[in-house]
């Protein structure tokens with residue numbers, strides 16, 4: 001029986017993340033970084049591509065599971081005929097080496113538990129050598145080495161390229177497994193104490209979540225989204241990944257499978273805006289510094305996506321030995337969108353820097369200079385067609401959302417100069433640019449007959465990104481053209497009450513075969529637009545429905561298929577959780593209007 005995407009829970013250490021199913025099987029983990037090769041890749045194949053299952057012998061899915069409040073520590077519990085047992089999973093925040101800690105605890109009776117470890121380095125393809133050293137199991141293959149130990153030590157044996165153990169626990173008895181990765185040419189790193197690490201992990205996460213301002217309905221779900229967004233940050237550099245997975249499909253069996261383990265300027269800035277709005281400023285500072293390093297150099301060379309440390313080359317290739325999630329091939333590593341021109345990112349970066357300044361982030365002269373040089377590039381290039389925010393693989397177009405975001409870039413520069421007299425810049429030049437873009441979009445991107453903005457100049461198609469127009473300030477929410485657009489997009493892109501991002505069926509715009517599910521962040525955008533245009537009751541109803549789509553541990557993938565009731569696409573995805581946080585704040589946050 002294939003594992004639904006929503007069966008997975010996330011643990012992570014702010015450098016990488018693992019996905020664990022309700023049956024106790026860890027099916028996805030890249031070590032040592034989010035973008036490293038996976039050493040557990042069963043998610044995109046089967047157990048032979050690497051997994052680590054700890055569960056009562058002969059049991060299937062756990063009886064219940066939940067994160068410990070305000071943390072990224074996961075408890076899964078099984079009730080069996082022989083008694084009950086809990087497995088607590090987490091990744092301690094890293095000292096030097098990444099660890100996965102799995103603590104088995106007897107709750108009642110006497111339960112036999114099994115651990116089955118199949119390590120497969122390099123995306124499920126390399127079976128390592130296993131040895132016993134000082135009572136530890138050690139796996140080595142090429143650059144990678146993994147140590148497995150347990151406290152107390154339990155008997156372990158090798159069979160069929162796997163490492164197995166079986167033991168019993170009674171009420172109050174614990175067995176802690178620690179799996180540690182390190183480069184194979186280095187000595188083994190210091191051992192972590194699993195119980196101390198658990199305490200630290202809980203204290204750290206709770207100290208972090210205590211800074212959240214939100215007190216409205218569904219607080220736990222909002223906190224879970226914020227923790228998920230934080231878990232997608234790569235702490236050593238401040239970069240933020242769009243999701244910890246590659247190639248979870250947008251259509252089961254289809255080809256729309258992409259690698260999201262990189263730092264998109266768009267996804268990262270939107271993540272930050274959500275974190276800052278909820279009261280988290282430190283991440284904004286770390287990301288701004290990441291940005292300054294990543295884009296340093298010529299503004300013409302700005303990319304829309306970088307590696308975790310600002311790496312520029314992310315060549316896309318197919319991992320042909322992995323069969324893909326439920327046969328959805330190809331599995332991709334790298335992302336070909338890296339070379340695309342997407343004008344909206346200039347607006348998103350400018351808006352994020354503007355919001356962070358307003359929220360009190362210490363200004364850096366570098367950041368303002370960067371903003372000005374990006375604007376200079378935009379002044380010369382905003383009239384060019386681009387790939388748009390959906391990274392269309394079809395021909396370049398004059399996407400309306402891209403142009404609106406170019407307007408945002410100019411607008412935020414003007415506002416900054418108006419509000420911060422200590423900063424220097426040619427305000428008249430940016431005002432002119434802002435007005436010019438506005439004029440053109442209203443003339444060429446608006447269909448007066450249908451009273452709606454369109455996907456691109458001259459098109460009859462619509463696009464969910466148009467729902468963002470009132471939020472950007474491009475036109476006021478009560479402008480008839482905005483209300484007309486919200487209504488038209490809502491009617492045309494509706495799929496069982498949720499939003500498609502555009503119509504993909506028979507559509508040549510995205511250049512890809514097949515279809516996809518509803519794009520979750522777009523439904524949150526609809527809720528925001530309904531609220532801004534005075535339809536708060538409908539916005540709240542939609543928000544309730546969307547919160548109900550989160551899985552049992554509060555996680556959302558990129559897309560949702562309302563017909564099969566399944567989550568689709570990479571998981572958990574920053575975009576979807578950003579949507580949840582922003583809509584909750586708009587509807588119920590301290591500044592919410594009724």
Ligand SMILES: OC[C@H]1O[C@H](O[C@H]2O[C@H](CO)[C@@H](O)[C@H](O)[C@H]2O)[C@H](O)[C@@H](O)[C@@H]1O
Pocket residue numbers: 242258259260264266267335336337389390391392393510575
């Ligand atoms: O739809 C085709 C494109 O799909 C991916 O892009 C999407 O994910 C990005 C990361 O979350 C997001 O920034 C973008 O708005 C989404 O459309 C994929 O990364 C692209 O390569 C692909 O062309």
